[in-house]
Amino acid sequence: MTILLFFLAHWYLSLFSQTFFLHRYAAHQMFTMSKGWEKFFYWVTFITQGSSFLSPKAYGIMHRLHHAYADTEKDPHSPSYSTGLFDMMFKTKDYYNNVLNDRANIDPKFLKGVPYYKTVEKLGDYWPVRILWGTLYTLFYMKFATNNWEYLLLPIHYLMGPVHGVVINWFAHKYGYVNFKVNDTAKNLLPFDFLMMGESYHNNHHKLGGRANFGVKWHEFDPTYPVILLLNAFHIIKLKRNNDLNYM
Template sequence: MIILIFFVAHWYLSLFAQTFFLHRYAAHQMFTMSPTAEKVFYVLTYLFQGSSFLSPKAYGIMHRLHHAYADTEKDPHSPSYSDNLFDMMWKTKNRYNDILNDRADIEPKFKKNVPYWAPIEKLGDLWISRLAWGTAYTLFYIYFATEWWMFLLLPIHFLMGPVHGAIINWYAHKYGYINFKVNDTAKNLLPFDFLMMGESYHNNHHKLGGRANFGIRWHEFDPTYPIILILNWTHVIKLKLNNDLNYM
């Protein structure tokens, strides 16, 4: 039971960091926050994602490219240009690393106002940091696991951030339903998104790229949005008024 609680906690904490800070803030700037709050969420993202920490800077730029060039050859992660899920993940990794290490030729508009805090960016990308987190997960399982099959969950812990991204970038471009006609294959993967904290409403998001609430229809509950409202109400963040506008 302890292992399952730990897995679920890591799944949703990592996912919250990705959808709230990396996606809705770094990439789309759906809300603003103070420099201090930004640093707090930087640290939380590092702690929640652990061994699979994703740079807010690189993620933000890459996701903006995805929206601008969805399902074209310039898309950093399109199933239309990959043979399978793992091929897409490998190509995404290479593109991410090029952006992270400033090897990619990126137009200035895609870099505008992306957050960057060097200490956490550099710490999170160190192999010794990723290895330390992976070791901590493994030791936790050695101590608390009661069945052999529980150890099969460890690879997901190691790659939690990329796993979340792959679920949406592959499956939500292949399966699901649409509410809006868009110029790409984005679909809503789940009618009630209990698994991905609103991220699976991908068709809605591609239509309304700046809208903080990813749910549209009565059954499309976005679990991240109430948290955003609470943080806005407590003045931790400030939602932008033109929240239904596309970013690009």
């Protein structure tokens, strides 16, 4: 039970950082926050993603490119231009590293307003730090695991950020239903998104790229949106009310 609770906590805390900070803030700027709170959420992202920390800078730029060039050769991660799931993952990794290390020739319009906190960006990408996180996860399992099968969950801890990414970038472009006609293969993976905190409403998001609430129909509950409303009510963030098209 301890291991399952730890896994679920890591899954959802890491996922919250990805959908709230990397996706809705860094990529789409659906809300604003002070530089102090931006640094705070940088640290939250580093702690919750751990060994699989994803740079808000690189993530934001790549996701903007994904919206602009979805399912074309310029898309950083498209199943339509990959031979399989792992091929897409490795291509995404290479593209990510090029963007992270400023080796990609990116149109300046995709760089506008992307957050950057050098301390956490460098620390999170430092391989000894990634290995340290992985070691801590392993030691936790060695202490609390009661069945051998529980160790099968460890690789997901190591690669939590990319795992979350591939659930949407691969499966939500292949399976699911659509509410809107869009110029790509984005689909809503789940009718009730208990798994991805709203991220699986991918078709909705590709149609309404600046909308902070990813759910549209009555049954499409976006668990991240009430948190956004709460943070907005406490003036930690300032939600933009004109959630129209943004990097579509």
